[in-house]
Amino acid sequence: MIKCSLKSEDADSEEIQILNHREWIYKLWDNLKYRNWDLTKFKDVHLIPTNRSTLRKLNTPKKIFSNENISINLRHIFEKFGGVFVEHEFDVGRISRWNKITSYIIKPDDIISVLGSFRADTSYPRNLSQTTLQTYEASTLANHLSNHLRLVNKVQIMNYIEVIKYLSIFFEVDHDSPISLLPENTNWYLLPRNEENTCGKIIYPRNMGKFLNTSSQNLSYILEDIIKITRLDSYVYWQKYVIPYLGSQQQAVIDKVVDSLFDRLPFLLDHDVNLKDVLGRTSFVPVGTYKMSQQQEMPARVKLVKPTELFDPEDMTVVGLFFEEEQVFPAGRYGIPRNKFSNKFFSNLKLLGMKSDLSSND
Incomplete structure (x- = not known):
């Protein structure tokens, strides 16, 4: 009899609108609890009042949420994803504590049920992936x-x-x-x-x-x-995800990355000494004249070379073998160090194979 009298014209909808006069729904719930009804008989009936002036079916794939222990911000996020909350008056009343109804209302800290409800939304996964969060x-x-x-x-x-x-x-x-x-x-x-x-x-x-x-x-x-x-792993990151791509970057980016790389180079070489040869054969150092190296200047047109292709500008014997305009020395911040900070770049070039004499191939 109760079920028949509650039958909605929009029986297929999960929710139906409800008028402001809602006393009857609370009296109905009091009656259901008093008689200890089996709620599974009412699972397709619109019985749960929501915070958006609707009645929701008792049992739906996308279950309704309790307001218990949830912040306003989090509730707003759930609503963005399509979540629906029980009306506050119903949520704080004694009916919501009835053990037969707890399986139909999700508490926000029941995280598996929360995720399941998001997934049960008819618009899933768009209800999640197309929702922008601050x-x-x-x-x-x-x-x-x-x-x-x-x-x-x-x-x-x-x-x-x-x-x-x-x-x-x-x-x-x-x-x-x-x-x-x-x-x-x-x-x-x-x-x-x-x-x-x-x-x-x-x-x-x-x-x-x-x-x-x-x-x-x-x-x-x-x-x-x-x-x-x-x-x-640190070694894997620098070896496979950084060093092979150094030469394709803007100079400012190269300098920033190499600065970090040189800070941890001793650790990386402890892991694999062969990395020294890999870096030595990687083109990432701007090349310039002796004067550019001396003044840590950059050439107008930057050319990147390998550390093993450079000559040591501090070795005057080597410097004297080249013409003034020949670009064979490290330029910019890789040039002759002026202080302890800039020495990090220069000293590591020596470690990576910068030449201090000419070979038959030069």
């Missing part, structure tokens, strides 16, 4: 996800990795706007641990792969422990 919203959602994913069995999480990838909560290194990892088909990487802020500019071609920011511990947890994005 930076603070991305941070809020990432923190919420991380805090509650840590409490969930990893086996359960595996079924929702795709949903997480569609959330715009991630940041590419050197970019400020939140992004999602899907649907873009990209190779994603993480910079070596503890080098995120000291490795200089990323020069690896973006069409071959991109790097994600892990400055937030919560984002780092999601990317490494949940999604399993590869974090590169």
